[in-house]
Amino acid sequence: MSSPRHPQRPAAHELERYAGLFASRTRAMKSSAMRDLMAITERPEVISLAGGLPDTSTFPAESFAAIMAKVAVDNCAAALQYGPTEGLLIAKDAIRRVMAAEGTEVDPEDILVTTGGQQVIDLVCKTLIDPGDVIVAEAPTYPGAIPAFCSYQADVVQIEMDADGMPIDVLEETLDSLEREGRRPKFIYTIPNFQNPGGVTMSLPRRKRLVEVAAEREILVLEDNPYGLLRYEGEPLPTLMSLAGGEYIIYLGTFSKILSAGLRLGWAVAPAPVLAKMNMGKQGADLCSSSLTQHFVAQYFAEGRWEPYLQSLRQLYRGRRDTLLGALAEHFPAEATWTQPQGGLFVWATLPEYLDTTDLLARALQRNVAFVPGRGAYLDGRGAASMRLNFSGVSDAEIREGVRRIGEVIGEQVELFGTLTGSRPAAAAPAAPAPDAELADVLQLPRTPRPGAQRSDGRR
Template identity: 40%
Template sequence: MITNFEESISDSAKGMKRSVIRELLKLTQREDIISFAGGLPAPDSFPIEELKEISCEVLDEDGKCALQYGATEGDHKLREILTERYVQQGLEITSDNLIILSSSQQGLDLTGKILLNRGDKFICGLPSYLGGLSAFSSYGGIPVGIEFDKYGMRSDLLEKSLIEMQNKQETAKFIYVIPDFQNPAGITMPEFRRLEIIEIAKKYNVLIVEDSPYRELRFEGEPQKMMYDLDTTGHVITLGTFSKIFVPGFRIGWLMAHQKVIDKFVKAKQSTDLCTASFTQKITAKYIEKGYFDKNLKLIIDMYRKKRDVMIQAFKDFMPDGVSWTHPEGGLFLFLSLPKDMDAEDLFKIAIEKKVAFVLGSVFHCDGSGKNTMRINFSFMDEKNNRIGVQRIAESIKLLLQNNVEV
């Protein structure tokens, strides 16, 4: 190894950090620990038998193409299928508005690569998805956090921040939002708030990055229109993924935007991985064509609804006074808030001893706030362990409360 390696790395690499969540998962792989830490789909949701069948069909019918390089834009059939699904929801798009990605995380990385110079600012929520914050920060982006209310990102504070930046002759490159079952808070942004944010984005000429990995996982309530659908001027870039609604191991996502934006992403993707894997794209397209996708999605939704309900009931049964939590209408997560004077990091140390894990809420806050919060995943563990795990967290909270009183 060269002696001056650290001096050789780029500014972008210097800004990269290991994912707190991915590192945490290494600590919670012990079989005796109930982990609510990861954003993992339930392994029981994976359609293994159907995928065996379809994999053989793809190899028999189109093997030479399936095993070859593909177009950077993605498999034509898969793009057409996704486009048609959006058209059926009322969106006015063509396949020229859509590119297939190697996971939506690649879309976040390419967003930073395309839009951010070092020192540029971007808007995000307090809290916001850590993977997005990390991707943007690795390109030198500086986050400006906007507090939430029960409807998600506060539009009044968003405009206030943009005015302050304008007065300083600064600009925000984009506004990053997760409007459906937000990670980590679990909040769904109602249509009126989406429209408020879109109007502000138009007024200050700022792009919106709409991250939408959980939209199809709705358990209750009315679906809200996508921000891409509500926008009429091409201000919105939307990211989607099959990781939470099909299989994460295929690493297939997509990005939807104005054709001028898509062209930039195609160029950026070509210098990154040339193309997303052809084989898994063709398997996915055939899986949807044969009707398996919608059938399995209904089973996943029912499974996760039951797991969420068990967990929320456990909160009601076991949590001490002063602890509150969100009630997500879908997705994979809920957010738990401790009394203001408690630190979730102190709680984590006790919880690990009781063999249960979660993610500190502070890692989702770009300003270091949220120290009394935590993210809880309800999709991965079974219903029994969801209840047992919540009971262990509640016992840990009570012990921490007791320790605080004694001090």
């Protein structure tokens, strides 16, 4: 309630009062499509297929209590104290073990512990990006990275993916074009494993060539790898960092998907000069990440529980992925396509071009179901007919009911389009076979723009 001295004012008036105080960079800031939905999806009646939420209900409450009790008895004072900006050695040892599980050996001195993986993206931008600098990213890209890129006023060039991830030949053509314009990207941003939101995985030949391109052109690559250990079928592929031997690669990892998002604990591994600058940037942001959560992680790993727990997550999420794919086959129209990931947390679905998922979301929310509209993964207006669907954070029953509700809304809009245009809507898609290791990573991604197509900012 407002006080008599400070009566409530309209929001527009409030903005006008403070507008002259804002930094110029705030004009380029964009809100995250996911974070905008968090308040809505917290309502218990809403089935959320929107967030990238791990199922934290699977973590045994008695284990949590026992670990915290152990930390309280053995390390209470240290856990409640400030720590070094670069992180505690006990937490770095846990990180080293996680990376070793993916075949990537690192020196603890090369690790910077961060407040979640999101902070790594912010610190990389803070360290490397001046206004107008170029970042090359996949299309679609992680919706949570877009606000960070925009906050630092980067010019983001997105390269459309196919079933094997980012086409490196197209990347090289893009880099050549930028070089002719006198513009050199500061870094290339990629999620090579079970990409968020696309669900695809970068092939081994493309990984090897990307590492070569980075070395040849002396361009950094930010390898965002939250999902690499969440593989449900197929053979693991080496990280870019392991292929490159650490040269020109900044590696981003997090405990959010394999342990708990609420810990807010991630990490970066980078060449020493880059890591030193990121460390200074972190000092100005939060001094250090939580000592309490670092002690929790260290104690958890010391007890050897993480690998069995991770295996249980793989089994759970694989079943939920299969449930989502089956529900899409049952309830989405025949014109729709979707990715079929071998791991990770997301499916990317594309509807007929005449549908707009931003509009569909508003209608879906009226039926208490949510997803992330495709435009949230692009910076140039693309993705209007696509959506990101998460399968990890809700039960099988909720997945089926949520997709049924979304399918109803889509069906109504397809029917309306048919009425207005005189075209007859297609029948529902046939049921898809159960996923297995032989299936392709992707059925279809958004169409790659034709060469020379005009960009939204006027450049080609």
